[in-house]
Amino acid sequence: MKQSAEFITFYLGEFFFGIIATEVMELNRDLKITPVPKSPKTVRGIVNLRGEIVPAINMHERFKLDTNCKDDDSISLILSSDGIVIAALVDEVGEIILLNEDTFEPPPKNFPQVSRELIFGVHKLPDKLLIIVDSTKIASELTQSTGLRQLPGQLTSLPA
């Protein structure tokens, strides 16, 4: 973590999250999601981002929260890390906050243990906790081989 950084904030159920602003390409409110059967549970589907097919990640599922994302009016945070573009589906977007290291702390106890590797830690704000997301980890499930074998004849060499 740097001395101070700008964070874009968002909500998932009761949790308040922040992500380093430079990793967010844009916010998009009306991307139509096409579900992909047999995809990992965290993948809500795929969307068309100006001609590019981008996976839409159900962030509730990704963080293994008990809550689930809204059916229709989720907001997509378009994240780009390591050359992979994803649409992270969140409930609501908050303001942009400038923070420095003073308020930084390890993750809270009520946060699901399995999801701790996805976050750096938290910032203690006056009224609530801001959970700082490691955006490179969000797509990690997709970049790691899922163990399914590649069938011949699949059109993998095509432009994305």
Add this chain to the structure above:
Amino acid sequence: MDNLDEEIIVEFILEAREIVDLLDQNFVGLEANPSDNKLIANIFRGMHTLKGSSGVFAFKRLERVAHAAESLLSVLREGSLQFDTVKATILLTAVDVIRDIIVSIDINRQEPIGDDSLLIENLLALSRGQPISELVKSPDGAATAGPQVESSAADSPLSEPEPPSASVLLGSELTTSSSVPSPVLQERPSDADEQLAPHNGLTRKSELASPIKVNLEVLDKLINVTSEMVLARNRLLPFTNIYLDPSFSAAVRNIDLLTRELQGRMLTTRMEPISQVWMKFPRLIRDLANELGKKVELIQEGSETELDRTLLDSIRDPLIHIIRNCVDHGIETPDIRLARGKPETGKVYLRANHENGMVVIEVADDGGGIDFEAVRAMAVSKNLADEHEAAAYTDSQLLPFIFLPGFSTKKVVTKLSGRGVGADVVKTNISNIGGSVEVDSQRGRGTNTRMKIPLTLAIMPALFVRCEQERYAIPQNSIVEMVKLDSKRNEYSQEDFYGVPVFRLREKLVPLLFLSQQLELGVPLPSEGEGLNVAVLQSYGVLFGLVVDEVLDIQEVVIKSMGQGLKTIPDFAGATILGDGRVALILHIDGIATNSGLVTKLQARSLNPAPFVDDRVKANEMSILLFNLPGLDNLAIKLADVERLEKISVSTIQRSGDRDVVKYGDGIMPLIPLHRFIQGAEPISYDADKLLPVIVHYVNNKPIGLVVSQVQDIMQVSGVLHRSDPPQRGLNGCVVSNDRIINIIDLQEIIMLYTLPERASTYPQTIDMVIN
């Protein structure tokens, strides 16, 4: 490395490769027509340019060989010596050496070490009119480049390795070899040379053709943006109905036109003529034929047919394989041909054309056909069929065996074919790019291999279906037909075949898969008795029906990768963006079939070429449809060739050129007056208010109607076909059933005669060039 420097070398290699390819072509042309002075002059000029440019770059070996070849050519050009096979072979050897040197320069940026003194001596001796000292073995003996290059590369210090370029040279050979990372730079041309190079004939040609380097990624991005532009246009168009301002409408119309043009042009940037691949074949065939002591003529049609360049690369090896097979195993030696009453020179046809948004490439020969007895013996020896079964197989039942892995009937492994790489590899390669292969072979008459390739990988026609809330696209090339099953009309009854529900499609049992179940959507299967929409699909030679909720329409789709992590789902080939901007998934039919376990279940039995035959139907029986023509009773067509039976009112028949057509569904169906093509039949009367019985057959997914006078019955007969001798026009042979002799029509011949109306009056010499 200096960029300009690199560019000049790349340009040199580009041009040199072009020249070498042209030389190959011209030499073969010259052999056929040795007095063609224009060809000699062309060859001379090409060689001269090569010599000149190699001199500029101080490629000494290249220069010496080119110079010697040029000396011989200049004598030939003056006409003081005659061109003959010895000279041609030596000159072609020289071309081979030059090609190897150029390949090596491309990889290492330096010439390979090698000794060409014998070749040069021979070239010079010939140019002086002296006999050559020793026949140089071509082409492998001359290829000295390989290993020496590597050893020298290992010894030399590496200097600034060139990063593998991601870009593609448009309009040039894609150099697969350039990815070999052994860039060694020792002798570099001096600065002065580099300055001179562009003025020394090197750029002359490229100014004419002006190929430019475009990064493939940039191109793809542009295509992407263009598709988006089309979608944006689609969203704009409806506004012209809301805002009726004429200048606004005009502006939108303009954008519409421009977008359309942009889209069309963008797609052509990926297209290249198939001649890019074919160019090498005349030489290949010439070398092969000479080596095997055969006479072969290559006839090319449709070399201007364009397809996606990534596909061009994928069809190269399959085509070479098929052509080698044609010359090596298909075409007989001249004495055998003469003994069989064929012309001494065998013919290999290479045809390409567009058909239904696919490119059809055919390689046909008029040789001896597939050795079916060897196939039969091999099938038995490989335990694919027991002796009894095998003995009963007809030729067409034996054909599928050649596509099984490791199935090779070659008795002798020759240098150029029969190294265990067989038809199965061809089939795999072609189906990997969404194509299909069919082989037709007739004993003593030849073999015809027909490949259907999608025009481009990026765009293809697909059928949209609905399953639950979502639309899915099925690539059209895997669709055989669409069927609506109605249980009330007894068309569909769920039977059980090795644990898979099946339905009866004409005489075949076809297994059913439910898309909702395959995609694990967790919805209940339709209850028995409900009508079903079934797409009949083909995968790995297995026919199956895929049940969907609704059949929508056919659209051209742009295939896009589903991206990281999702492309491993075997059920999907990719995704596409619909007109409204939403994404639809494209089904991967092979994946679905494999994943369902259907292929494994059925392939174990599909080694039996007729896996779905009803138990009552013995393997050596076939179903036929009996019909009459005036003056001829007891005619029959194989039921497998019958798609539907229709009654067509004479008054609905219209003329299209010299053909009768009727509107059929959404399309047009030509009507073949069968009597014209079958010996002994009398004309059918077309009385105005009459209903004509028509047998509908599909060729390449297009219907054609066979007009008969009466359809009688479907019956099972023994599959033993007695060939008519002498051959009867339009008849394949006859079968015997209860002392009744039934003539089976030769559908392929009839269709061929029909499609070649100008030649319809004469009986063709060979009928293996069928359209089907």
